[in-house]
Amino acid sequence: MIICTQLIMIPLGAEAEEKQVKDLFSYINTHQDEFVQNLKDWLAVPSDSSDPELREELTRMINIAADRIKSLGARVEVIDMGSEKLHNGQIIPFPPAILAELGKDPTKGTVCFYGHVDVQPAKKEDGWSTDPYTLTEINGNLYGRGATDNKGPVLAWIHAVETYKALKKDIPVNLKFIIEGVEETGSPGLEDLIEKHIHFFSDVDYIVISDNVRLSKKPALTYGTRGNAYFFVEVEGGKKDLHSGTFGGILHEPMRDLVYILANLVDSSGQILIPGMYDDVAPLTKEEQKLYDDIEFDLEEHKNSSCVDTYLYNTSDEVLKHLWRYPSLSIHGIEGAFSDTGSKTVIPSKVTGKFSIRQVPNMKIPVVEKQVEKYIEDVFARLHSPNKVTVSLKIGAVPWLANIDDPQYTAAKNAITKVFDITPDMIRDGSTIPLAKTFQDLTKKSVLMLPIGGADDGEHSQNEKISRFNYIEGTKVFACFFQELSKLHGDPINGMPLKN
Ligand SMILES: C[C@H](N)C(=O)N[C@@H](Cc1c[nH]cn1)C(=O)O
Ligand SMILES: [Zn+2]
């Protein structure tokens, strides 16, 4: 006699499903202070991937996340990512990356969550009202660096899984995690990791990212992001800084050359001045135009949350297009320039300007790189300067657009409707998830972005936050999403499993 020990997943009936949702929501509500405390513990780790001095903290953060995922009962691999050479020649270790899996039931769908636990730089003196590494709750908002980008959403996903475990309920999907620590610096090394571990994705049905914010108060699903080409332009004069009284007026100052170059990259109307930069931008189709016409977007609310009175464009249509479907050039900073308080009278010997160009479909990074190099060479030639200029591409992240017909988009819509009783907006995002297109191309799986943060969360800015409401309701969305996904893998009529 053959005894079959494999459990067949039988989808819940409507009543049982309703009861399960009630139980899940009730657990999440009653444990919300614990979830906030967990976020507080994570935000206390200054895991800033841009600061070489904080590499140990970043690695510590990865290990904390790995332990947390282990505590779910997952099999966790912490993978060494080697080391990186900095602009100044210093070599420092990359933080490890996490690959984890929980559940291997062939009758269930498998969803892989990707997130990051590194953060952007933050200092109280940058203008934060509270210490950036101490979660501080004010008027229902949880302030701290990484609250929304991306520690809060990563923890919300973990808490959604924990909720099923704590209630001893069957988790309706198999889960995989890929968590990294260098997303904010362009995810270097991660594409190689995915290629090397491509078998990890062989049984994955869906890839989910929750690393962006909504466009307005309304919940949303994101189906596109811009890429980013990040450049350093270094101008080097002599070997040491000089007194501007004893040397000013007799030499070609590197800072003056650099400022001239930077000032010629983009004009005051936002038009990028580099020839050819708009040549490959995908033409606007009627279908795409309709998406802009249909979207609910309050321009005044958007301006209020950014604390900027006047944008370059006056209509919602133009603003959205310039965020989502056109490239933009931003100047970020100058390394080596005097930037402290006070009035030091120095001529810096070497300065490095940093700027980036957000990429849109169908731009190609190697083409952009050549256009930038040629243009800076031409602009610099106008100066007849003996200084040395070097241009280097530091990050080359491509844009991403999803197939929104994949059933996981419907599952996510249903989950949002269950929690908020509203149909989500379908949006794109002007920011970049360097790995989004890589996941899609290498694994050939569907990628979805399911943001839980609000439009006014202030990613990368002072006083970054996530509201307690979004953090907790977002946890519910994830818990419901697992349930909705499971419906794509079970035949509700006779209970037999379906695996696509
Ligand atoms: C959207 C995501 N939370 C994020 O902030 N991504 C960064 C990634 C990046 C791009 N260039 C360098 N880092 C971003 O869009 O700035
Ligand atoms: Zn992020």
Ligand SMILES: [Zn+2]
């Ligand atoms: Zn970020």
